[in-house]
Amino acid sequence: MIPEIELKSKAEIKEMQEERLRETLRYTNTHSKFYRNKFLKNDIDINAIKTLEDLPDLPVTTKDDLQKFNADFICVDRSEIMDYSTTSGTTGEPVFFGLTKKDLDRLAYNEAISFSCSTISSNSTVQLMTTMDRCFMAGLAYFLGVHQLGASMIRVGAGIPELQWDNILKFRPDYLVAVPSFLLKMVDYAEKNGIDYNQSSVKGVVCIGEAIRDADFQPNKLTRKILGKWNLELYSTYASTEMSTAFSECEYQIGGHHHPELIIAEILDDENQPVKDGQPGELVVTTLGVEAMPLVRFKTGDMVAAQHKPCKCGRNTMRLGPVLGRKKQMIKYKGTTIYPPALYDLLNDFDEIEHYVIEIDNNEIGTDRIVIKLGGIHVSQELMSTLKDHFRAKLRVAPQIEIISMEEMRKLKFGGLSRKPVSFIDKRKTLAS
Numbered sequence: 001m002i003p004e005i006e007l008k009s010k011a012e013i014k015e016m017q018e019e020r021l022r023e024t025l026r027y028t029n030t031h032s033k034f035y036r037n038k039f040l041k042n043d044i045d046i047n048a049i050k051t052l053e054d055l056p057d058l059p060v061t062t063k064d065d066l067q068k069f070n071a072d073f074i075c076v077d078r079s080e081i082m083d084y085s086t087t088s089g090t091t092g093e094p095v096f097f098g099l100t101k102k103d104l105d106r107l108a109y110n111e112a113i114s115f116s117c118s119t120i121s122s123n124s125t126v127q128l129m130t131t132m133d134r135c136f137m138a139g140l141a142y143f144l145g146v147h148q149l150g151a152s153m154i155r156v157g158a159g160i161p162e163l164q165w166d167n168i169l170k171f172r173p174d175y176l177v178a179v180p181s182f183l184l185k186m187v188d189y190a191e192k193n194g195i196d197y198n199q200s201s202v203k204g205v206v207c208i209g210e211a212i213r214d215a216d217f218q219p220n221k222l223t224r225k226i227l228g229k230w231n232l233e234l235y236s237t238y239a240s241t242e243m244s245t246a247f248s249e250c251e252y253q254i255g256g257h258h259h260p261e262l263i264i265a266e267i268l269d270d271e272n273q274p275v276k277d278g279q280p281g282e283l284v285v286t287t288l289g290v291e292a293m294p295l296v297r298f299k300t301g302d303m304v305a306a307q308h309k310p311c312k313c314g315r316n317t318m319r320l321g322p323v324l325g326r327k328k329q330m331i332k333y334k335g336t337t338i339y340p341p342a343l344y345d346l347l348n349d350f351d352e353i354e355h356y357v358i359e360i361d362n363n364e365i366g367t368d369r370i371v372i373k374l375g376g377i378h379v380s381q382e383l384m385s386t387l388k389d390h391f392r393a394k395l396r397v398a399p400q401i402e403i404i405s406m407e408e409m410r411k412l413k414f415g416g417l418s419r420k421p422v423s424f425i426d427k428r429k430t431l432a433s
């Protein structure tokens, strides 16, 4: 099931997007208090914005705007809203999103074409290993998408390997939707309990929340570790509440396909100008066809690089590489720029290390200091020096390594209100310039 527009030429796709952009601008200017004010204040004539090249003339929308003016973004009467979702709140106060009937239909369409892109069909059975409650939009999207595809779903929820395996053995799903590092816990449980996972019904996993490939689309360490044990197809999917749209990999597994009928994607540098093709930059999106809370040029804070070459699957749409990290979490270390996921990937290489938290601090002159906290293990002098060598060789950084108790680790990882365990703590102070 490939939407017709995604097989069309780049020029036709662009033309469709521009028409929908003009619609979105008219709609937000009429119905969104936030955008009406923003356009007025910035002296924007929305009728002058006609093409994608005109986008830089429009102001950007930030996470800060969403937090400060949340209610002003809503374009519909309260009675029209059928679902309230919230952002995860990993970076600040959670923001709520209302969804109308039309938005839920759009979300279902988005997830159906995304699952279908990742080879799931109406004959598939999908085991959902993430939460559906706690105002989590993705969980709802997966359910609606499977429903629209005509496939079946087993809603097990997050965690508990034993319960996951019970359901796999009972209902024989061929796909899982899961956080990839959890698959290692599944393998561990299976090995301890005599389950032959390579003979199980599962053949593919839609992987959320963590990168599974390097920037050149080769399997990263986490993926190699999983595939070294369990013979699976892993498909990356990247989405957020704000985008209400997913970028999912096809059978060729070379980046998440853009669905141009649902979202406009720009990749911008620090000055909000487009980066050169293939260069990393911040993903900035304009949602298309959203009724309750459309966003215009929203800065996602995620650093990505795009590929524009057509894919062997026939789709002519842009593909997004793995999220390199959050822009805010960029670490500047002696002339090198790195993001926490690169550090996670390196730590994942060590079987002995199960729990870690990375803490970043800065000194008076603004140089970042990296502290890696390891919990609950006995770290030999040998492992310590191998770790340090690895960081120096692969990432050209020399982090400080600290061993803490399991109790301290639990507090750091699960102490906050976040829906996900915390792996990165930023203690940097913004320095006055």
Ligand SMILES: [Zn+2]
Residues within 6 Å of the ligand: 250, 251, 252, 257, 311, 312, 313, 314, 315
């Ligand atoms: Zn493809």
